[in-house]
Amino acid sequence: MNLEEVLNFRRSVRVFDKEKPIKPETVKHCLELATLAPNSSNMQLWEFYQITNPELLAEISKACLGQSATATASEIVVFVTRQDLYKKRAKSVLEFEKGNIMRNSPKERQEKRIKDRELYYGKLMPFIYARFWGILGFLRVILAKSISLFRPMMREVSESDMRVVVHKSCALAAQTFMIAMANEGYDTCPLEGFDSKRIKKLLKLPHGAGINMVIPCGIRNGNKGIWGERGRVPFNEIYHRV
Numbered sequence: 640m641n642l643e644e645v646l647n648f649r650r651s652v653r654v655f656d657k658e659k660p661i662k663p664e665t666v667k668h669c670l671e672l673a674t675l676a677p678n679s680s681n682m683q684l685w686e687f688y689q690i691t692n693p694e695l696l697a698e699i700s701k702a703c704l705g706q707s708a709t710a711t712a713s714e715i716v717v718f719v720t721r722q723d724l725y726k727k728r729a730k731s732v733l734e735f736e737k738g739n740i741m742r743n744s745p746k747e748r749q750e751k752r753i754k755d756r757e758l759y760y761g762k763l764m765p766f767i768y769a770r771f772w773g774i775l776g777f778l779r780v781i782l783a784k785s786i787s788l789f790r791p792m793m794r795e796v797s798e799s800d801m802r803v804v805v806h807k808s809c810a811l812a813a814q815t816f817m818i819a820m821a822n823e824g825y826d827t828c829p830l831e832g833f834d835s836k837r838i839k840k841l842l843k844l845p846h847g848a849g850i851n852m853v854i855p856c857g858i859r860n861g862n863k864g865i866w867g868e869r870g871r872v873p874f875n876e877i878y879h880r881v
Contacts, residue, residue: 640822649821651828654864655711655857661825663691666714666856669819676815678808680764682728685809685851687816688717688842695841702837703853707864708828712855717838718813722805723847725768733760768805770798802849809851817854826859 640648670687678685690696691714699717700709709715721728736756740749769775776798786792795803817827835850859865 645818645821648824649817650826650859650865650869652826652857652859652864653706653708653828653866654860655708655713655826655855656860657711657713657857659713659858661713661857663689663714665823665825666716666820669816669823669825670716672819673812673816676808676812678811679804680759681732682725682764682768682808683732684721684724684728684768684805685812686719686721686848687812688719690715690717698841699838699853702841703830703833706830706832706855708830708855709853711857711860711864713857714855716816716854716856717842718809718816718851718854719842719844720802720805720809720849720851721847722768722770722802722849723845726765729760729764729768733757736760767796768801770801773798776801806849806851813852813854820856824858825856827854827856828864829854 666689670689673687674683690699696709696712696715699715700706700712703709733756737753740752740756744752767779776796779796780794783792783794783796787794813829817829820827830853833850833853838850838853839848
């Protein structure tokens with residue numbers, strides 16, 4: 640399939656054929672492809688949990704309110720945000736960028752570019768992603784508003800704003816995963832209706848982790864679970880060329 644065919648094939652399938660299993664290694668490969676998704680500052684504040692254990696699948700399905708998509712899924716993938724790992728990820732990206740610059744930048748520009756990355760990932764990213772009962776976010780907002788009086792400035796820097804940034808990046812990975820699955824002829828159904836606290840407990844996740852999306856996976860059972868034609872708002876209502 641070409642890209643357009645893949646996008647048209649992908650549907651939110653709410654009933655899977657239990658007689659048609661999917662290959663766990665293929666799902667794992669699609670998750671590897673999901674890591675290629677664009678994400679804010681390349682911080683990659685995400686984790687993916689591929690659930691294949693039947694008992695855990697049943698418990699996750701309960702936490703997803705017993706929806707038919709999870710009840711009939713061969714596997715379930717949970718996309719998890721890990722804003723709490725911002726220091727570790729910033730350090731990792733910084734080390735990669737230093738090597739990247741040494742390998743690919745002209746020698747006369749390497750020193751400055753490395754200093755820029757050290758400032759960005761060593762100072763700015765830890766400052767932007769840090770959380771402390773909303774106080775640090777409030778201070779960042781005051782600082783951003785002050786700077787914006789003199790020049791354009793990113794204003795969405797509160798703790799809740801940064802949580803949104805992390806979830807947006809994780810959602811891009813989830814979308815990439817679903818497209819990769821469709822390319823393999825596999826079906827998915829992104830869910831938001833779930834008890835996040837119970838899922839975090841089932842997966843033994845730390846307090847700082849968040850549940851971004853739960854995606855049941857399998858192979859569609861004919862037209863069951865596909866609610867007729869795909870409805871979309873007319874394109875001319877959402878498209879603006881300026």
